[in-house]
Amino acid sequence: MWRLALFVLVTGIAAAGLAWLADKPGTLTVEWLGYQLETSVFVAGLALVGALLAALIIWSLLRYLLSRPAAVAGLMKRKREKRGLDALSRGLIAVSAGDKDQARRFSAQAHKLLPREPLTGLLRSQSAQLHGDRAAAREIFQAMAEAPGTRMLGLRGLFLEARRENETEAARQFAERAMARNPDLAWSVNALFELQCKAGDWAGALRTLDVARRQKQIDKPVAARRRAVLLTAQAMEAEEADMNRARELALEAHKLAPELVPAAAIAGRVMASQGDASRAARIIAKTWEISPHPDLALAYAHARVGEGPRERLKRVTHLAQWTPDHAKAEGAIAVAAAAIEARAWEEARSALEPYLENRPSARICTLMARIEGGETGDQGRVREWLARAVRAPRDPAWSADDYISSQWAPVSPITGRLDAFEWKAPLELLAASEEPLVIEEAGGAEAELQGARLEETEAREAGVRIAEVERESAAATGADDALEAEIFSPPRAPDDPGPEPEESDGQAAEKAKLPMP
Numbered sequence: 001m002w003r004l005a006l007f008v009l010v011t012g013i014a015a016a017g018l019a020w021l022a023d024k025p026g027t028l029t030v031e032w033l034g035y036q037l038e039t040s041v042f043v044a045g046l047a048l049v050g051a052l053l054a055a056l057i058i059w060s061l062l063r064y065l066l067s068r069p070a071a072v073a074g075l076m077k078r079k080r081e082k083r084g085l086d087a088l089s090r091g092l093i094a095v096s097a098g099d100k101d102q103a104r105r106f107s108a109q110a111h112k113l114l115p116r117e118p119l120t121g122l123l124r125s126q127s128a129q130l131h132g133d134r135a136a137a138r139e140i141f142q143a144m145a146e147a148p149g150t151r152m153l154g155l156r157g158l159f160l161e162a163r164r165e166n167e168t169e170a171a172r173q174f175a176e177r178a179m180a181r182n183p184d185l186a187w188s189v190n191a192l193f194e195l196q197c198k199a200g201d202w203a204g205a206l207r208t209l210d211v212a213r214r215q216k217q218i219d220k221p222v223a224a225r226r227r228a229v230l231l232t233a234q235a236m237e238a239e240e241a242d243m244n245r246a247r248e249l250a251l252e253a254h255k256l257a258p259e260l261v262p263a264a265a266i267a268g269r270v271m272a273s274q275g276d277a278s279r280a281a282r283i284i285a286k287t288w289e290i291s292p293h294p295d296l297a298l299a300y301a302h303a304r305v306g307e308g309p310r311e312r313l314k315r316v317t318h319l320a321q322w323t324p325d326h327a328k329a330e331g332a333i334a335v336a337a338a339a340i341e342a343r344a345w346e347e348a349r350s351a352l353e354p355y356l357e358n359r360p361s362a363r364i365c366t367l368m369a370r371i372e373g374g375e376t377g378d379q380g381r382v383r384e385w386l387a388r389a390v391r392a393p394r395d396p397a398w399s400a401d402d403y404i405s406s407q408w409a410p411v412s413p414i415t416g417r418l419d420a421f422e423w424k425a426p427l428e429l430l431a432a433s434e435e436p437l438v439i440e441e442a443g444g445a446e447a448e449l450q451g452a453r454l455e456e457t458e459a460r461e462a463g464v465r466i467a468e469v470e471r472e473s474a475a476a477t478g479a480d481d482a483l484e485a486e487i488f489s490p491p492r493a494p495d496d497p498g499p500e501p502e503e504s505d506g507q508a509a510e511k512a513k514l515p516m517p
Contacts (some may be wrong), residue, residue, distance in 0.1 A: 084113030084120075091123045095130060103127040118150045125157055137161060152182060159191065171195060179211065186217050198416035202234045205418075228257035229419045233410035235266045243270050254283055259290040261423065262408045268299035277304045281315075285322055292327040293423060297334035309342035329355050329364070336367050345375035365389035396425045 028044045030037040039047075091106030107127040110120045121144045128137040138161050145154030155178040162171035172195045178188035189212045196205040206227065213223045235249035247270045253263035264287035271280035284300045287293075300319045301312040316338040323331030332351045339348035348371050352364055360368075369385035372378055398405045400412040400420035412420035 080113050084110055084117065087113060088117070088119050088123060091127065092119075095123065095126045098130070100127075100130050103130055118144075118147075118153070121150060122153065134161060134165070152178060152185065155181075156187065159188075163191075168195060168199070172199075179208070183211050183215050186212075189215070189217055194416065194418075197230075197411050197418045200233075200411075202230050202237075202410075206230050224256045225260075226418060228253040228260050228263060229410050231256070232260060232263040232266065235263065236410075239266055239270065243274065246270050247274070251283075254287070258286055261287060261291050261293045261295060263287075265293075265295040265299050268296070268303060272299065272303045272305065275305075285319060288319060289322050289324065291423070292323050292330040292334075294330070294334065297330075297337075301334075301338055309338070310344075313338040313342045313344060313347070329361070333363055333367065336364075336371075340367065340370050340374065343374065345371055349375075359393055360388070361395045362389045362392040363395045365392050394426050396423050398423060399426055 022042055026041040028039055028041050087106045087109035091103055091110055094102035094106060103123075104127050107120075107123045110117070110123055114120050121140055125137045125140040125144070128134075128140060138158065141154045141157035141161065143154070144150040145158060147154070155174050159171050159174040159178070162168075162174060172192065175188050175192040175195065178185060179192055183189065189208060193205055193208045193212065196202075196208060209218075209223060209226055209230070212218045213220070218226075231249045231253035235246045235253065238246040238249065246266060250263050250267035250270065253260060254267050257263065264283050268280040268284040271277070271283070280303045281300060284296050284303070288296045288300070297316055297319060301316050303315065304311070307315075313335070316334050320331030320335050332355060335351040336348040339345070339351065348367070352360075352367060352371075355361075355364055356368070365385050365388045369382045369389070372381040372385060398408050398421045400409075400422065401414040401417070403412065403414050404426055405413075405421065408421050411418050
């Protein structure tokens, strides 16, 4: 509506102006180069308007003629881009579908039509990977890594190619470059952290972990646990060479994760050797209340250097009082082991007695064999307990990814995963189970074949068990110090001469004949 009103207004003003010029005639004279031109003002105005319109028309025509080549080029470019985008789309679909021929065809078209398009490089690299051409894929990713717009995509592609070829150092360098340029990328931070842990680069892994924590790529509790594990790994390496540094690292790890057994054990051992027995005992006891472990009991027993077996037994008995309900057996085993070292047979037997009825574990059976061998010397009872230890449930051990180790390690030797080891009982073997092996019913020759295989398996297992029992029995027939087959056996302190050997009847008689001082 307002456009119509504006048009009427402009038209009215123009008509009024023309009428005003027509009502006021006048003469306009122009002299130039000896020529004289006379006309009315009205005609001169119309001539000026016509000249302006003619000039505008001529300019528009010239502009149109001059812009035609660029317009034609733009039209061709748009058609080219449309064809290139269509090739990109079809090529990506072919790659996703696993169509090698179509992927190669459309990637070549896209590279010809859109050579500078970032997606073209991605399509070409994926097509090369689909054909197994690793060298071509690496070359394409290298070119993308040098271009500003595709640098991160190229670095990720180079990292993946290096990891496929097991080029660990190259993969680590690509991950470092990606993290340095953009710490917000979770893949680069996580990949670099994993590679550093596998290589044992604990200091570098700590720095990468700090980056992940600052970028909020990891929760605070998980970051604290991982930092504690890395600090514990450093403390393990420094325990022999630099005890002060090992103490600082272990204490910081214990503060971050009080349930981490290796950190508490290292801190307790180092502080005990430095004479700080009270603080060492407090740290060990704190972790013991959360995660009872034989290493903690051993460190707690030897927290005071120079104590004899009886004093160590008292300390371990005090520690066992703080054992949580779900792990009472661990405290009893620690007390029994310390009592055996002190030759307190009744205390050792009393500690293990509540756990002897329902399939005691291998450690308990072995400790009972030591008790029988040391107290009564009954080799029949020793062999019986050792035989039970062969078929007893397996004791807890450090395990990670189905790998069982006698010592804790910061990473899994199978996958390189950090904090993979757990203190738990391994899965029971079928051969060690007391349940009968049930075989589905079969008829004729098949049943006879299965029965023969079962008898052969049972005979082989029985032979292995008998051999193990014989070895254990041979170890039990000697002195009590030879019976150290269980997992937890506290060593003597450097200044502890050990328990006095028991006197034989002949030695006692000879000693009685000596005069009293």
